[in-house]
Amino acid sequence: MDQAWDGRCNCGAVRIAARGAPLRAGLCHCLTCQRETGGPCMAFAVWRAEAVTVEGETREWGENAYRRRFCAACGSRVTGASAEDGETEVRLGVFEGGGRGLVPEYELWVIRRQGWMAPVPGARQYERERE
Ligand SMILES: [Zn+2]
Numbered sequence: 590m591d592q593a594w595d596g597r598c599n600c601g602a603v604r605i606a607a608r609g610a611p612l613r614a615g616l617c618h619c620l621t622c623q624r625e626t627g628g629p630c631m632a633f634a635v636w637r638a639e640a641v642t643v644e645g646e647t648r649e650w651g652e653n654a655y656r657r658r659f660c661a662a663c664g665s666r667v668t669g670a671s672a673e674d675g676e677t678e679v680r681l682g683v684f685e686g687g688g689r690g691l692v693p694e695y696e697l698w699v700i701r702r703q704g705w706m707a708p709v710p711g712a713r714q715y716e717r718e719r720e
């Protein structure tokens with residue numbers, strides 16, 4: 590059966606849906622993700638870009654080809670994507686139930702992980718980007 594993941598921003602102006610199982614799920618501890626989320630790291634799952642639909646007004650920001658998209662009204666983060674790889678990362682927190690069932694399989698930029706945070710059991714650890 591085709592799995593579907595549905596979510597929304599805090600104010601409800603942006604709706605997001607992802608179809609099928611994600612390609613992978615992970616955490617990123619880089620400084621840009623820490624600033625983006627206002628938290629210790631960013632949790633995401635990755636789909637082919639065509640499997641993800643975003644409705645409603647969003648804005649985007651990025652310091653390179655990777656664009657970080659958020660609700661224009663409430664600022665909830667929804668996706669991140671680079672056009673060239675054809676993939677879209679969805680922030681786990683936008684999904685109903687916070688993306689329960691989507692477990693990070695790997696962690697990026699663990700050299701920036703906060704000292705009080707433990708590695709996710711079984712998750713592959715990358716010092717920086719995925720090799
Ligand atoms: Zn919103």
Ligand SMILES: [Zn+2]
Pocket residue numbers: 617618619620621622623631698
């Ligand atoms: Zn990051």
